[in-house]
Amino acid sequence: MRAYESLVREHQTIAFRTAYLITGSAADAEDVAQEAFIRAHAALGRFRRGAPFRPWLLAIVANQARNRRRGDGRRGELAVRVAAAPAGEQRALDHGLIADERRGELLAAVNALPEHERLAIACRYFLDLGEDETAEVLACARGTVKSRTARALQHLREGLGVRDV
Amino acid sequence: MSELERELSALGGELFPPAPDLASAVAGRIERAAPAPLRARRLTLLAATIALVLLTTAMAIPAVRHAVLGLVGVQIERVKTLPAASSSCPLGGGGPRVSSVSEASQRAGFAVQLPRGDAQPDAVYLGLGTRGGGVTLVYLSGGALRRQAVLSEVKGNLDYIYYKKVASDRHTKVEYLGIRGDTAVLLSGARHVVSYAVSDGRVVSYRTCLAGTTLLWRRAGVLYRLESELPKAELIGIARSVGR
Numbered sequence: 321m322r323a324y325e326s327l328v329r330e331h332q333t334i335a336f337r338t339a340y341l342i343t344g345s346a347a348d349a350e351d352v353a354q355e356a357f358i359r360a361h362a363a364l365g366r367f368r369r370g371a372p373f374r375p376w377l378l379a380i381v382a383n384q385a386r387n388r389r390r391g392d393g394r395r396g397e398l399a400v401r402v403a404a405a406p407a408g409e410q411r412a413l414d415h416g417l418i419a420d421e422r423r424g425e426l427l428a429a430v431n432a433l434p435e436h437e438r439l440a441i442a443c444r445y446f447l448d449l450g451e452d453e454t455a456e457v458l459a460c461a462r463g464t465v466k467s468r469t470a471r472a473l474q475h476l477r478e479g480l481g482v483r484d485v
Numbered sequence: 486m487s488e489l490e491r492e493l494s495a496l497g498g499e500l501f502p503p504a505p506d507l508a509s510a511v512a513g514r515i516e517r518a519a520p521a522p523l524r525a526r527r528l529t530l531l532a533a534t535i536a537l538v539l540l541t542t543a544m545a546i547p548a549v550r551h552a553v554l555g556l557v558g559v560q561i562e563r564v565k566t567l568p569a570a571s572s573s574c575p576l577g578g579g580g581p582r583v584s585s586v587s588e589a590s591q592r593a594g595f596a597v598q599l600p601r602g603d604a605q606p607d608a609v610y611l612g613l614g615t616r617g618g619g620v621t622l623v624y625l626s627g628g629a630l631r632r633q634a635v636l637s638e639v640k641g642n643l644d645y646i647y648y649k650k651v652a653s654d655r656h657t658k659v660e661y662l663g664i665r666g667d668t669a670v671l672l673s674g675a676r677h678v679v680s681y682a683v684s685d686g687r688v689v690s691y692r693t694c695l696a697g698t699t700l701l702w703r704r705a706g707v708l709y710r711l712e713s714e715l716p717k718a719e720l721i722g723i724a725r726s727v728g729r
Contacts, residue, residue: 357507
């Protein structure tokens with residue numbers, strides 16, 4: 321059990337964030353992530369030896385989170401929301417964070433994307449998942465992830481008036 | 486990576502609430518929910534069905550309903566073997582989520598009380614099972630109560646009952662306490678099984694879940710159930726503070 325606890329600690333942040341992305345609620349995300357780890361433990365016998373654990377776990381998390389979302393009757397919108405910066409907080413570009421105004425524009429543009437594109441962007445950039453892991457979370461083919469991400473980036477560039485170099 | 490992609494990556498670091506520490510909660514739930522062999526599970530399912538029928542019958546008899554440790558709405562039974570717990574026991578009890586405590590009060594038909602003056606929960610759910618009639622407040626680790634805690638409140642009627650089973654071969658401690666003159670019971674140590682049953686002559690919800698340390702008390706016509714791994718003294722302190 322100690323080994324599994326270590327595994328949980330190693331992956332709990334990405335599991336929680338993935339669940340939060342889909343459910344939009346910290347309480348639901350905590351609950352979903354817990355359930356997912358328990359289900360993963362119960363299914364360890366079916367886990368392919370030598371395969372990476374994280375994509376397999378994230379597929380379980382995403383599935384649980386989608387079920388929770390469906391159960392709550394919530395559909396349509398991706399959970400990622402622009403959290404308003406605390407009053408008076410100034411985020412500086414030289415600290416590696418994007419300025420508040422630009423941040424707001426960018427998030428508004430992401431939220432305006434069709435859901436499947438928003439999820440692709442969220443997985444690839446907000447969660448920093450690879451294409452294979454994103455495919456597991458979104459339950460689609462890797463090629464679909466590539467095309468959705470490319471389309472989403474194009475839509476964002478158009479929406480933001482960005483000329484990429 | 487383009488400038489836009491770099492900006493998106495930077496943004497990702499700011500969007501998420503802090504992740505809770507799940508390891509001990511997961512380990513605890515797994516240890517108590519180790520699957521029994523198939524045959525045993527079938528027998529357990531059968532036993533659970535029988536228990537459900539017995540529970541329905543018992544709840545139909547007022548004398549039995551009232552003879553529950555002086556705590557109306559609660560029944561504790563020591564059993565040889567714990568029944569299998571459901572694989573789906575959400576913290577919020579499985580009922581619909583509502584946006585605020587005031588909405589929950591309005592929909593549940595009574596004033597939901599918060600602990601410690603005004604400790605705001607991280608999530609609020611209606612019902613104990615799949616139906617309304619009670620309210621469940623979920624506090625996350627790092628929230629207003631510092632540790633994960635679930636506080637359920639059920640207004641006065643006898644339609645609800647917490648049917649708790651304690652394995653005789655495990656070290657679940659059952660203590661009877663007085664809190665501000667009200668009868669209370671604390672279950673601690675090894676996990677126990679709790680079923681949520683709702684009856685108005687028929688059982689409409691029945692779910693069997695594993696539960697950790699739980700304090701139950703009744704005050705001003707409301708049955709409270711607080712589950713948390715907070716120390717006993719803090720649980721009692723929270724119970725004292727509710728409704729003040």
